[in-house]
Amino acid sequence: MKRHLFLLIALFSFPLAGITQVSGNTSDEWSNILAADVNLAFGPSSTATWDPSVGFRMQVSDHFRVGIGDVSFGSADLLSGTRYAIMGGPVVEYLASISDDLSYSILAGLPFQNRWGAGIPHSFGTAPYGSASVDYYFSSVFSLAGILRIQYIATEAYLRTPRILPSSALIAAFGLGFHFYF
């Protein structure tokens, strides 16, 4: 049941995006974006798991950006030592304006992860996600974003500092984004 939360939010959000695309007023000043995001979600025993990352997205039309996101490094202390991971993957973003200094976006990403260390062979993982964010523009080159993100662990395991999550775990995270435009 809980796993359907992602679909529920996606179905609920995309019609809103469509409405705004028609009636909204997309700014001509939107451009390529360099993003530094961090999101937080609590696991069992209130364990805080963090996922800081950077990304780059290129504007390809009034309402779409594509690029690379979730470029990140993480680690987790395991029974046999410290396990490390690097990750990153393609992202697609739909964006629309709310007002002169507010915009929102819907983003889908597919980060791939390579893990090593702790005496365990290399392994790969992926965890597709969808996120919704609202950006407040402090200037034409910088905005601060509030982010909601739903992520699903599609492979056997996926490292999210400071733990490794098992297959089929669902992460509902909130975060902050520091977005720079150029």
Add this chain to the structure above:
Amino acid sequence: MKNFFYLFIFIFGLGLSGCIVDVVEQNTERWAYANGKGVVSVYFDASIYREAFSVHGSALDTLIADGTFSLWAPSSSKAFSIAANVNMFWSIDTLHRGELTAYSQGSEKELLSINKMDATIPANANLVVITSSNDVSVQGMKGDINISGSSSNINFTTAGRMTLQTSSGEITGSTGLGGSVQSTSGSINVTLPSKNFESVYATDSTGNVTLHIPSGVGVTFRLATYGGNISLSYDNVKQSSITAIQTNVNGGGKVVTVSTSKGNINVSN
């Protein structure tokens, strides 16, 4: 009106978020026991322990470890099967060095971690602990102890020498033979209960350093700071300074060296 609607959706979503679901946590406990007769030193890599780590010195020649393991699994049944594969044992090499090893068989060992560990070792053995951010407690030891961490708080008692190092953690304890202790921003509070100590070297950056030394010992004090205050109150000598104090008390002899950048230095009986 439209903006309020978006705001409502955003806040509603925010309320739902911040959690990981479909993950089950299970804790399991393991014991390890070995004959510690003839063991000269014991080594722990405590950097992989998620919570506190404690070592107790014992008059018996035994090595005992009590570990609590944590695993995150997709279901309770899966967690149970993973927990069944956890093992822990002591190994003693040809140089009589003891080391604790925990391991798991099976492909799911990525999901396992060690929450906390309590160990009992022969008090006369030397102890080496490498850690990162978890707190370390060492009590009842008679051998030398060597502990290095980054943001760990270190609490210790040994009749032997100390070699302690941390960055932001606080160091508190007593040593019979002295030794060196180093922190960056954490305070240092060391007591020397015995007159038989050899020398003491303590250094800190922004943390305060407090030393308690038994009276009646010939000591050469070398105390220096750049931005802190120094207070020396030992036997009949009372001095204070904002730069440095170098003096012999009771004829001098055993060297006590303390230096800080901004932290205060306080040395007394």
